[in-house]
Structure formats: structure tokens, C-alpha cells
Amino acid sequence: MGQVLEFVNIYKAFPGVQALQDVSFRADGGKVTALMGENGAGKSTLLKILSGDLRPDRGHVSFNGEVKHFMSPHQSLNSGISVIYQERQLINSMNVMENIFLEDMPGNKLGIINRSELKRRTQEIIDAFGLPIRPTDIVGNLSVAHQQMVEIMKAYRRDSAVIAFDEPTAPLTDKEITILFKLIRQLREQGRIILYVSHRIAEIFQITDEIVVLKDGRLVRTFNTPETTERELVRAMVGRDIGDTYANLKRNDKIGEALLEVKNLVTDYVHDVSFTLRRGEILGFAGLIGAGRTEVARAIFGVDPVHSGEIKLEGETVRFKSPRDAIARGIMLCPEDRKEQGLILQRSIRDNVTMPVLSQLRKGIFLDRKSETALAKEAVRKYSIRTPSVEMQVMQLSGGNQQKTILGRWTSEKIETKILILDEPTKGIDVGTKAEVYQMICDFAKQGIGVIFISSELTEVLNVSDNIIVMHNGHITGRVSRAEATEENVLEMAMRI
Amino acid sequence: MRAVFSQFIKSKTFTLIVLLVVVVVFFQVTSPGSSFLSPANIKNILDSMVIYILFAIGSGMLIISGYIDLSPGFIGVFAGIMVGSLLGNGIPWYISAVLTIAAGALFGLFNAFLVDVLRIQAFIATLATGSFIAKGIAMIITDGKVLNITDPTIVWIGTGKLPGGIPVAIVISLVLIIVFGIILAKTKFGRTIYLCGGNVTAAKFAGLNPRKLTYILFAINGALGALAGVIYSGRMLIANFTSTSNYTFPAITAAILGGISFGGGSGGMLGCFLGLLIINSFNNGLTLLGVTPYWQSVFSGVLLLLALTFDYISIRNRMRIKPAKVH
Amino acid sequence: MDKNKTIGKIVGNKNFVMVAVWVFVLIVFTVISRNYLTPGNIKNMFNTAFNTGMLAVGLSCLLISGMIDLSTGYMAMLGGIIVALLLQERIPWVPALLITLAVGAVVGLINAFFVNVLNFPSFISTLAVGTALYGVALVITKSQIIPINNEFFWGLGSNTIFKVIPVPFLITAVLMLIYGYILQRTRFGRRMYIVGGNQQAARLAGINPKKITTVLFVNNSCIACLVGALVAARMRMGSPSSNIGSDLDAITAAVLGGVSFMGGTGGMSSAFIGVMLLTCFKNGLIIIGLGTYYQTVATGALLIAALTIDYFRERSRLRSLKSGAIERLDVHR
DSSP states (O other), X not given: OOOEEEEEEEEXXXXXXXXXXXXXXEEETTEEEEEEOOTTSSXXXXXXXXXXXXXXXXXXXXXXXXXXXXXXXXXXXXXXXXXXXXXXXXXXXSBHHHHHTTTOOOBOTTOBBOHHHXXXXXXXXXXXXXXXXXXXXXXXXXXXXXXXXXXXXXXXXHTOSEEEEEXXXXXXXXXXXXXXXXXXXXXXXXXXXEEEEOSOHHHHHHHXXXXXXXXXXXXEEEEEGGGOOHHHHXXXXXXXXXXXXXXXXXXXXXXXSEEEEEEEEEOSSOOSEEEEEETTOEEEEEEOTTSSHHHHHXXXXXXXXXXXXXXXXXXXXXXXXXXXXXXXXXXXXXXXXXXXXXXXXXXXXXXXXXXXXXXXXXXXXXXXXHHHHHHHHHHXXXXXXXXXXXXXXXXXXXXXXXXXXXXXXXXXXXXXXXXXXXXXXXXXXXXXXXXXXXXXXXXXXXXXXXXXXXXXXXXXXXXXXXXXXXEETTEEEEEEETTTOOHHHHHHHHHOX | OHHHHHHHHHSHHHHHHHHHHHHHHHHHHHSGGGGGGSHHHHHHHHHHHHHHHHHHHHHHHHHHTTOOOXXXXXXXHHHHHHHHHHHHTTOOHHHHHHHHHHHXXXXXXXXXXXXXXXXXXXXXXXHIIIIIIIHHHHHHHHTTOOEEOOOHHHHHHHHXXXXXXXXXXXXXXXXXXXXXXXHHHHBHHHHHHHHHHHOHHHHHHTTOOHHHHHHHHHHHHHHHHHHHHHHHHHHHSEEOSSTXXXXXXXXXXXXXXXXXXXXXXXXXXXXXXXXXXXXXXXXXXHHHTTOOHHHHHHHHHHHHHHHHHHHXXXXXXXXXXXXXXXX | OHHHXXXXXXXXXXXXXXXXXXXXXXXXXXXXXXXXXXXXXXHHHHHHHHHHHHXXXXXXHHHHTTOOOTTHHHHHHHHHHHHHHHHHTTOOHHHHHHHHHHHHHHHHHHHHIIIIISOOOHHHHHHHHHHHHHHHHHHHHTTOOEEOOOHHHHHHHHOEETTTEEHHHHHHHHHHHHHHHHXXXXXXXXXXXXXXXXXXXXXXXXXXXXXXXXHHHHHHHHHHHHHHHHHHHHHTEEOTTTTTTHHHHHHHHHHHTTOOTTSSOOOHHHHHHHHHHHHHHHHHHHHTTOOHHHHHHHHHHHHHHHHHHHHXXXXXXXXXXXXXXXXXXXXOO
């Protein structure tokens, strides 16, 4: 086959930042080439140039020797290139078959759609994947994991010579990940060119042949996957030796008395959940996606109504009707979906940090800009948020810095946090920042805060938490301490009925 | 210092001021006897802006928080009828006025109910409340007849002048827009409007109360609409069922022209005011030049488009976010 | 088991509820007044329905794709005026109509230019254009009506089939069928939903939202001109006061029928039902003698009632979803 995709001397700048600087590499057919790097390293920009969404300032893409200057996604698709973005590009109100064949529905020359062919071909694809989805299911009603698979099926349908995946496994359960990897291997056998962007090092070793590492917009090294180690990769991405992330954590060894007692909690989504969180404890919640952990958090935080059961904070029974109530009592949530639920993207860092404490930042009836700015600056300093100013719009920050902004909101000096619920805090964050976040979590524990740490990445939940609760389908299916927990027994509990 | 200046040049406010200056200069030069900037004419311009200002305040705040409200004009119609009926029945002016404004607030709360509890889209909900219910009730009460307003105080509010010659109505509207402008820009309440408009879920998760805010803002808009209706009837000395109904769209348009964008991104009362000033000065100038009302319509449409074009050119090089969708 | 599912599907269907309400309205008014189902009144209802309905065709397409066109009412007004003027100049009606439609196309392109090239929000931009059109209408007519003396042309607007169904209504029905088919069964139609549902996804899939909305703006303005021309035919004059606000009625009917402002949902069948419901209801109120005043209040109440029923329906539908997909009624707007 011998297909080749080349990036040649790509330069791309945005106001204030040089996103890509002289990046050149090639990806061959019949291989899976990984693209790794910290947030802001330039991976997404590169993919956007590949898909025709952006145009490089200098340099070009070349496919099988032919220079390509894509002026639109349309042209890139026509050349046989399919990019699967991290944010699903689906139409939620339409069904599966219409989404899979979005821009290319089978039909006659007049444009009339051949419904039966549409359904038949969709079913073929679904069968090839082996998923319990029907072509007529409305995409908006599917689970997030299934929605992601529909997105992947869309690319598969295109039969593209080049397929690029951007963090495809984030919303998937293990079952779907296995299906996806089987598919990727199949595509590789067929000689296609596959690009794979991910932060999950374990997966990189599982599925890729070559690794290209970007740092600060430049290509630093390429590796042959079987010949390298995790440590080497991390060192290339971060520029320094992180060492053994978990072993180096400075943990809290003073766990105090019971802080939060949840008894027989029942909501629309969880059944009979009971647990205790103690002062200074990091309580991990492990499980597959959809296990109900986020829903427990929402119930505690006052978002979802509680049907029955009891929640006691410091010995006192509480009933929160809204997040406002929970926050007033010292319970804070960093939501799972940082961008949709955690931040107001168009506003500045300052606005986002001061949100819950505006009443305390006043001079008379007016807001005191000076104290607001001071508060925000303190958060920036404390968490090393990389930004030229606190007035920067949050949407321009990287994922890691956005997460830090939310943490800054809940830990300023004007607010008394007793319990911090972190829901997937390291999602979409690079290795270097992840290590920072783990230490921050331990630091919170040291201050006597009770931390609920929800994560679908087994490794981090097991290694950071003091104790772990495992959930499946809205029920608690297991409890272990860090000492007793292994990936195998926790996984088994996560899948237990 | 230079940084502040260059940022100002790029800002929306600057664009508006430039546009205003262009309009003013043009008409000052072309109007007969340079009467455009005469005190009498300036008073005319401000006079014509009164009702629009009152509508723009409430609607502007609602747009920032993500809702569109088409009802204030119709609430004004209702208010004119209600205050007329109450006065006609001998009820003292202050009670009549207060009751009417309270009724306006009630309509606003009803709007909020439709939008918040029944999840009806604001465009339809407020259209229904306004053009059907408020105006409809007004029509039923009057049975198509026109009411006369004779109460001296109400008439004074509509037409009277304070010592110094400034009409009361202008003072009321200017004071209100300044007050709300300050509230919007500098208080926690104002900030909450921008935050909830930007992302209502994130606001809720951070401890704000978007629901309460919605009710408050709709109520304010309803009350302001009613106030406008009272002033209008006082001024016209009659209350009928079309009075202020056509003032809503232009007010909203001027607010958006002034930079208020859906979804908490930007905008404030100053922009609203400048937008209204530009449009009303323009119309006034055309009248001075003897342009028939027919052509005025054409010109205002064209003016609006020109203003939007100018806006587009001046922000093309700036980083901009996509405006959030309206509900 | 399957039979229950089908029945459940039909009853749960939004259209079913609307049709039921419509039938209810018809029955109530027929019982109350013997003047309701007379040939003369039925013809009236059809005439109103044609106006609202045909405008709803063009507007629904735009709403579905995420745009709005507030110049529509003024465009219809101007269309009637232009065709009247052309007929006065002894131009035969076929070319006169075509020229009018051409004017509509030009206006549509203007709207599309402002929205797609200059990125103006469609709400304001089309409103501005509409205001300008109104002005043009006033200038041309100097506020006078323009009589039409072409008797054949009168027929276009007032001829009837079966003595009660006016030709314009038939045209509307045919258009709705055609557009309905296009929306559901053709690539272009599905793309309207795609563009309205998620513009970014459309773009990244190689679909050009601007091309689609441009076509739809032109389509809408042309249809509006046609409506104006047909109304002028029936009225036997072009008038600068006709069709004011009729587009809001059309939008209301469309939204009543399920077209959403956010784009991406709704269809011709539900728009049609919305139009019929609104028309028959308003007309019924007139028949039973409730003045226009009561009419306005009652119509508003109907609107709210219909939307409330819809809300409860949506809520119970979401509640009964499988637990595999966790759906939440967050604080959305």
C-alpha cells in the first residue's frame, strides 16, 4: 500500500501564542502513530489543520506526495481524511443512522434519501462493531459512551485513508475500548494511516507503533513504541523527570473524625448508598462510566432531589435544596463537565474565581474590584495558573489551567471549604499537570478537608485515595482501602451486578 | 495610559460615539438654521427617547441574562388603561400609579413563570402574555373606547417641567437608566446578571440563584413597562389600546445596537443609551430636514444596517466569541 | 404487545395531541354556533389559513436551520404592491408575478448577505431590512392603495374548488406537502436540520451552513412575495397596510406546531396543524360574537395551554427513558 501523510514545516500562531513552530513528521500507512504532549503543546491545532478547520501560516500537509492546502473541512474529507474530535460532532435530535451518514446519505441524484439502504448499511456497521444500538435510536438519548461510538462509526463509514482520533477513550467504558482497539488494529491491517492523540500512556503502549512528542509547539522527539518506556515519554513531554508520581506524594497521615455520613441515599439514579467521609480523608469513588458516582455527588451537592435516606454533616442532618445551600455549609463541587457546568467561558479568571463570594467582596453596595483582583491573583499564584493576567477569558486557558481556576474558586481565603468533591478532575489534563493536581488533593487533605475523588482512571483513584468505594449501576458494590486495592479486584467490583 | 486609550478606541463605546458624532455633525450642518443642536430640539430628541429608555433598561438586562421579552410595550398599553380607569373612578393618583406599576410587575412574574416553570421559550411566552393577555384585557376593559386622563399629577408627570425647564419624564428616565447602569456595572446583582447569562448551569453550581434572578428581572421589566405606559398616557392625555405597543422592538434593537449581546458576553446601559440616542437623533434630524415619514422608515432600516456593518469592520481584527443563542 | 406500542407511539406523538385539540375546538364551536361550519365561514378560515400557512412554510425552514426572518411580513406587503403596480402598467400577470418573485429573490439575497457574509445576528438584520422594505412600500404607494383591474388575476386569489376551498389554500397545502417531503426525505432537507442542530458539526462534516441558509432566505422572501401577490389578488388591490404582523402569526403557528427556536426540530406536518388550530380557533371566537378583544386574550391562553401540555408530555417522556442513558432536566433554557 505505502500511503504516507506528511506534515511539512508547519507554523501556526494565534494572538499571543505560537501554537506550532516548524513541525515536521510523517505518518505511514499500516501504522498507528501517536501524538503526545502536554496541554497547549499543539496537538489539537495540528489536527485542526489536518481536517481543514484551520490553515497553517506556513508549511503544508502532503498526502502521498501531493501537497494539500485545505481551505475547508469539505476538502479534507474529500481527500480521504477523517478527524474524530474530542467533542462529539453529533446532532442530538437526529437518529443514529442519520448521524453516521451525516454528509453522505445514500440516495438518488435528485437528493431523495433511500431510507431502507440507509438503515441497512447502518446496521451493517453497527454489527461490525457489535454494539447494542439500533439505527433508529435518537442520538441524544444514548449514553455518552455510545454517542462516542456513533462518532467513531461515522468516521469508519467514510472509509478514509487517514483517520485521526483525538482522545477517543475518555467517555468509553472498557467494553467499548476493547471494541475500538479491535477496530483500530483492523484499520491498521488494511494499510490506513492512523493518528492517535491521547494522554493515557497505558493505551499508547497498547495500541500504537510510533510516538511523536510535541512540547510548546515544537516536535521534540519521535519514539518507536516497543522500544521506549513511560518514564522516557513523560520526560520528553514535560522536559523533566517526574519520577514516580504516586510514590512522591506527600500524603496526609492524620485522618480525623466523621465529617459526612450518608445513609441509605436514594435518588432517581442511585439506590441505597451509604458511606462515611472523615476529616482529612481522600475517599475515592471508582467504577465504570455511568456507575452513578457523579449522581451521588449531585445528590450531596443539592442538585438532584433526594427521595429517601439521610445525609449528616458534622453530626447534623442536612437537606440541601440547591447548590447554594451546600456551599453555605462548606461542601464544594468541581463538576465532571468543566466547560459546561463549571466555568463561564466568556468571563475572566477573576469573575470565575470570585463567583461564590461576591457578597464578601464589596465596599458598601458596590463590588470592590481591588479585592476581587487580589483574590484572583492569589488563586493564580497558589496553583501556578499559566496566564498573563487575571482578566484573561477562561475559554482561552488550557484544560489544566481551567481546572485550577475552579479549584481556586473553592479554596480562596474568603470561603470555608469542609468537603471538596472532585469529579474527574484530571480529565483531558496532561501528565505534568496531573501530578500537580494529585499533590493538591493531598494538600487539601492535610488541611483537614474531606475530599471525595471521583475518577474513571483506575490507576489514579487507587493510588491517590486513602479509601475507595466502588459503584456499579447506582449501587455500591465494594469498599477497599488503598492497601488492599488492586486493579483487578476493583475492576471486578466495578462490573459486579 | 496608552494601553487604556488604544483599548478604548477598539471598544464598542467608541464606535457608538463616532457614529453619534457623525449623525450630529451631519444634521447640524444640513438642518435649516442649524436648528439641530438648539436647546428646544435637543429637548425634543430626549423627549422622544423617554419610553424607549424605560423599555431598553429592562429588556437589556433580560437579554444579557439570556431572555428576550416582547411584552413591555403591551404591558404599557394595559398600564395606560388601568391607570386611566382607576383615576376615572376617583382613586388618588399615587395609589393608581403604584397599583398599576405593581400590576406590571405581576405580568412580569407571570412571564417568568411561563419561562421558568413551564419551560416555554421566552419569545413565544412573552409575546403571548403581552400581545394576547395584557393587550387583550386592556381591550376588554375599554371595549374599544378611549379613556381620558385628566388627573393633574399624572398629566404633570407626562408633560410637566421641573424648575429649570427640564421635563419631568426625561428626568425620570435618565435617572433610572443611570441607576440601573450603575447597578449593572458595579453591584453584585449586576454581576450576577452577566454570570447567569453566560452559563446558567455553572452559575447555579457556583452558588448563584439564576431562578430568582429571572423572576426579578422579568418583574422589573414589567414594572418599567407599566411606568412607561403611565407616562405615555399622562403625556397624550388619553389611554387607548395601541399606545406603547410599537415601542418594544425599536428599544430592543437599540439595545442590541448598543452592544448588548445575548448570553452575558457584553453590553451595558451606556451602550443602550448611546444606541437610542443615535437612532432618535437620526429620526429627529430627518424630520427637521422635511423628510417624509415614509422615507424615514427606509433610512432607519438602512442606518441600522450601516451601524451593524461599521461594528463588523471594527471588530473584525479582534478575538471574538460567538454570541450565545437566544432562548 | 406490539399493538400497545403502536398505540402508545401515536398517542405520545405531539401531532396527535395538537390534532385532538383542533378537533375539540371544531366540535365546540360547531355546537355553539350554527354559523361556524357554513360554506362562507369555512372559506374565510381557509383564506386566513393560507396566509399564515404559506408564510409558515418559508419561516419554518429558516427556523429549523437556526435562522429567523422578521422582514417576511413587510416582504409580503411589498410583494402585493409590486404586483399591483406591474398589473397597472398592463404587464400580463405571468411576467408580473415572475418579476415580483425575482424581487423577493433579491431581498432574500440581501438578507443572506448580511447574515452570512457580515455575520449579523439574523434577528436584528432581517428586522432592519424589513423596516427598510416597509419604508419603500410607503414611498411607492404614498400610503394609497393600488387597485388591481385584471379580472383573471382576481380569480387567482378568490377562485374556489368545491365552492369552499380557495385556490391559494390548495397551493399552500401542495407547498406544505412538497416541503414536508423535502424536509424529511431529501439530503437538502436533512441538512437543514443538521445545520440548525449543530452548526459546528455540520461544518466539520463538510456541509456549508451558509449555502443552505442563503437558499432558505431566498426561498422565504420569494414565498412571502407570492403570498402578498395572492392576497392582493383576492383583495383586488395592493395595500401598504396588509400583512403587518402576519409573520408573527406564522412563527407562532410554527412554534405551536413544534418548530423550535433553537433549530433542529419540527416539521411541516406539525406546522400545518399549528396553523389550522390557530386559524380555526381565532375564527370561531369571531363567529360566536366575542369581539376581537376577547379573541386576543383567548388565543394567548390557547397558546399557553398548548405549550403547557407539550411541556408535561416532554417531561414524562424523559422520565421513562432507560436507565442506561442518564438524562437530566438540568436548568436549561
